Amino acid sequence: MDPIIQTKNLVHEYKGGVQALKGVDVSILPNDLISIIGQNGSGKTTLVRHFNGLLKPTEGSVVIDGEETTTKSVGYLSQKVGYVFQNPNHQIFSSTVMDELKVGPKNFKFSEEKTKERIEYVVNLLNLGKILDKHPMTLDYTRKKLVTIASVLAYAPKVMILDEPTGGLDEDGRRLLRKILSLLHEQGNTVVMISHDMDFVAENTDRVIVMAEGKVLLDSQIANVFSETEILEKAWIEPPQITLLGLDVDPEKRIFLSVGDFVSHYKNRSSQKII
Amino acid sequence: MGTPIIEFKNFSYYYPNTEEPAIKQIHATIEEGDFVGLIGPNKAGKSTACLSMIGIAPHILGGDWMGDVVVNHETIQSSNVSDFTKIVGVVFQDAESQFTQETVEDEIAFAMCNMGFERSEMIKRVNEVAISCNLTEFLERSPFQLSGGQQQRLAVACLLALRPKVIILDESTSQLDPKGRDEVFKLVKELHRQGRTIIMVDHNIEKMAEYTTKLMVFFEGELKLYGPTSEILQQKELLNDYHIRLPQVTDAAYGLKETYQFTKLPINLEEASRTFKEYRGQENGSNYSNQESCP
Numbered sequence: 001m002d003p004i005i006q007t008k009n010l011v012h013e014y015k016g017g018v019q020a021l022k023g024v025d026v027s028i029l030p031n032d033l034i035s036i037i038g039q040n041g042s043g044k045t046t047l048v049r050h051f052n053g054l055l056k057p058t059e060g061s062v063v064i065d066g067e068e069t070t071t072k073s074v075g076y077l078s079q080k081v082g083y084v085f086q087n088p089n090h091q092i093f094s095s096t097v098m099d100e101l102k103v104g105p106k107n108f109k110f111s112e113e114k115t116k117e118r119i120e121y122v123v124n125l126l127n128l129g130k131i132l133d134k135h136p137m138t139l140d141y142t143r144k145k146l147v148t149i150a151s152v153l154a155y156a157p158k159v160m161i162l163d164e165p166t167g168g169l170d171e172d173g174r175r176l177l178r179k180i181l182s183l184l185h186e187q188g189n190t191v192v193m194i195s196h197d198m199d200f201v202a203e204n205t206d207r208v209i210v211m212a213e214g215k216v217l218l219d220s221q222i223a224n225v226f227s228e229t230e231i232l233e234k235a236w237i238e239p240p241q242i243t244l245l246g247l248d249v250d251p252e253k254r255i256f257l258s259v260g261d262f263v264s265h266y267k268n269r270s271s272q273k274i275i
Numbered sequence: 276m277g278t279p280i281i282e283f284k285n286f287s288y289y290y291p292n293t294e295e296p297a298i299k300q301i302h303a304t305i306e307e308g309d310f311v312g313l314i315g316p317n318k319a320g321k322s323t324a325c326l327s328m329i330g331i332a333p334h335i336l337g338g339d340w341m342g343d344v345v346v347n348h349e350t351i352q353s354s355n356v357s358d359f360t361k362i363v364g365v366v367f368q369d370a371e372s373q374f375t376q377e378t379v380e381d382e383i384a385f386a387m388c389n390m391g392f393e394r395s396e397m398i399k400r401v402n403e404v405a406i407s408c409n410l411t412e413f414l415e416r417s418p419f420q421l422s423g424g425q426q427q428r429l430a431v432a433c434l435l436a437l438r439p440k441v442i443i444l445d446e447s448t449s450q451l452d453p454k455g456r457d458e459v460f461k462l463v464k465e466l467h468r469q470g471r472t473i474i475m476v477d478h479n480i481e482k483m484a485e486y487t488t489k490l491m492v493f494f495e496g497e498l499k500l501y502g503p504t505s506e507i508l509q510q511k512e513l514l515n516d517y518h519i520r521l522p523q524v525t526d527a528a529y530g531l532k533e534t535y536q537f538t539k540l541p542i543n544l545e546e547a548s549r550t551f552k553e554y555r556g557q558e559n560g561s562n563y564s565n566q567e568s569c570p
Contacts (some may be wrong), residue, residue, distance in 0.1 A: 040422060040452040049313050086450070140317040168368070168449045170316040170478055172516050196452050199523065236454045241481050241525040241544055248544075249551040263530030270534045 003027040003083075004065055004159060004190050005051055009205050011059035012046050019199070022214040023060065028192065030158070033185050035193045035201040035222075038238040040210035044194045045086075047211070048161050051192070052081040052221040065158065082157035086143040086164040086194075097139075098132040104155030115154075122150040125183070142173035148256065149180065159190040164195040166273055178204055199240045202226070202257040210235050223255040277306035280362075280441055280472050281328050283498075285342035286351075288323055297332075299496045300342070307440065310463075310473040312483040312504065315493035316518040321476045322494065325445045327351070327467040328474065330359040347440065351371050364434030365443040368450060369428040373433075374418040379410060382418050383432050390437075397558060400436045408432040424455025428462055441472040448477055460486055484508055484522040484542040492517055508542045 005028040012021040021043050036044045049055040050062045053074040060070040065080055084194045085091045094100040105115040136147050181204050184191050195201050208225040210218040212235040224238040246256035256262040283301040298320040313321040326332040334356050335381050342353040346483035347362045378381040405411045408428045414543045427447050448456040467473045490507040494517040500507055511529050524547035528540045535554050541547040
């Protein structure tokens, strides 16, 4: 299968000479559900901003859905790669939630019928029906964030980039986000998430790219990543509490990614002993 | 029983032009030296409670209120924000938006300058808080060139210079990376150890379980539960009703409560490791009793 996103020896140098990416090779396949993790300044956001052409490579190449980004506009690439910013206040600019949801479909010249259909879909998915007439900036943080996610989902990009989607979200918001990720995955979309929230990463993504100082330190399935304690320490990443508990108490040092895994394992173990 | 520092007395607050109160009939006492975590979903009333503790609600925001908030024996009825800020300081999520000065040193001195402190006293306090907040190497730097964690530490330093008895942090770590978040928690832990009262709003339940001594659970504007952290976190069903999850290790112990007959759930990694290791000891034939190990 051809990658939907591929970077080769990607270097990005900001004005003033700061090199944020130092030769990054990443290959993302259609329907991948990936998290990019690492501390602030590691290059995560700089990397994903190349995926919709917001940034262009200083050296190397970025190919999206078979096309080099250097020759394409942000507008063109954005239709394929939707980007939800970390801070919803940086993304919202309409005066009602409904208008905010219409921005993408209108920019990408969706027919009236298709616009209506997409908006109905995201409104139901994210329970936004009661706030469509409200000014987005008057909403609480969780709702604002959900509106920004809905406004990108409204134009159905093949790839969704979510920059720190759980930051500031309460449990209800996290539950809804979990549902959206799983739905996008079922529908064949590709999701790339930047996150510091290791519980959420562990439970909701398959593959993890660990970055530090502009380089990829590790790119692997999630369970493998959380067993690499030295690399994680270097990138200042703490595995989920349940993973740390497993590593400390389990005689075989199993990697548990969720509380459910841990509880099932020890329940089975206990019943086997009784038998 | 310790000395009360903040008392809510059947306090309700209505934002301007609203009919429903944002917090309803809150009645609770925070004592000197407490480290209180405020948890609950968004719009549950946590931030409004924080704003009331410093008098911003109602004295700056307007709106109506019933009942009273007493801060260090001064009532909200008879005081204003500047009276309360002598006792209580607050740091919000977006620390950067509160900075106005060109250097970290000037930023720390800014409030003291406005309050007419002597120059020598200002210099003394700037140096003192720069050390306690680990900012000495950044004094000449612009506040806007600091990392998120450093900015939050600077915001705390600005407050500390005024020597408040109570420090409130309202979602101060929610936009920080793990390093920045740990820097903030480490700092508040030290301030608490030195005797300050800390009040913190945060969605990270694992960190709240690890650091706080008491928890206030807010839901739909009401204070539903208030008590020692280790007791509040035993009540999974109730907390779930209020849309709050348990820390992962507590939840794991809850899931295995029947299997292993735990009588008290561990609330942090250290306690959980000890509890599960002791159980393994029991499995292997020692005379371990979980009842004894979980006081």
